[in-house]
Amino acid sequence: MKNSPGLAQAGEAGNPQPQVNLSRDPAARVAALEALLIAKGYVDPQAVDAIIETYRDEVGPRYGARVVARAWTEPDFRQWLLRDGTAAIASMGYTGRQGEHMTVLENTPEVHNVVVCTLCSCYPWAVLGLPPVWYKSPAYRSRVVIDPRAVLAEFGTRLPADTRIKVWDSTAEMRYLVLPMQPQASLGLDARALEDWVPRNAMIGTAVAAAPGVAA
Ligand code: FE
Numbered sequence: 001m002k003n004s005p006g007l008a009q010a011g012e013a014g015n016p017q018p019q020v021n022l023s024r025d026p027a028a029r030v031a032a033l034e035a036l037l038i039a040k041g042y043v044d045p046q047a048v049d050a051i052i053e054t055y056r057d058e059v060g061p062r063y064g065a066r067v068v069a070r071a072w073t074e075p076d077f078r079q080w081l082l083r084d085g086t087a088a089i090a091s092m093g094y095t096g097r098q099g100e101h102m103t104v105l106e107n108t109p110e111v112h113n114v115v116v117c118t119l120c121s122c123y124p125w126a127v128l129g130l131p132p133v134w135y136k137s138p139a140y141r142s143r144v145v146i147d148p149r150a151v152l153a154e155f156g157t158r159l160p161a162d163t164r165i166k167v168w169d170s171t172a173e174m175r176y177l178v179l180p181m182q183p184q185a186s187l188g189l190d191a192r193a194l195e196d197w198v199p200r201n202a203m204i205g206t207a208v209a210a211a212p213g214v215a216a
Contacts, residue, residue, distance in 0.1 A: 059094075063126065064203045068198045069192070086101055086102045089104075103174055103176050104179050105178050106179045110164060113167075113178050122175060156207070197211060
């Protein structure tokens with residue numbers, strides 16, 4: 001078999017082994033891995049593209065905003081969502097990859113929740129689409145657990161000093177969705193209008209809910 005970039009033939013009969021000095025260019029490493037998986041018949045490149053396009057273009061963070069807006073306007077749904085996030089979210093039709101086990105974290109004046117995946121980039125695709133680049137960055141993943149208040153400030157999110165910040169580490173088994181506090185100025189709006197008050201980052205915890213056009 002022909003060598004793929006970043007991989008060397010070594011060891012037993014044709015089994016590619018990783019080189020010690022892998023390229024530091026992530027694009028080259030991804031291309032090498034992709035080439036190997038396609039060559040071995042493990043993945044169909046068109047199927048991978050279709051999955052990426054679905055979560056990037058169709059899901060996005062809009063589904064999550066609908067969940068939040070409904071929780072703000074329907075107390076019974078809110079209770080269900082906090083008790084069994086997976087079932088409540090699935091009842092709205094938002095299920096699938098990386099959304100099988102959902103826990104919803106309620107922000108209050110006392111506690112603000114923020115989500116990370118320290119190991120890699122686990123993220124609730126079913127309600128938020130694909131993760132933003134910063135969510136996958138080593139800087140965010142390492143720093144938010146050490147000094148979450150400073151990291152939130154860099155996002156422009158300054159919380160009262162007496163609000164406790166809880167950091168939740170996503171895994172392959174558990175994904176989190178933050179239920180932000182509803183802004184006072186939005187009280188009385190219907191669920192459809194409220195969706196626009198829920199920016200993606202508010203559902204990760206690096207922002208708070210805000211009037212449309214105000215939040216990042
Ligand atoms: Fe991960």
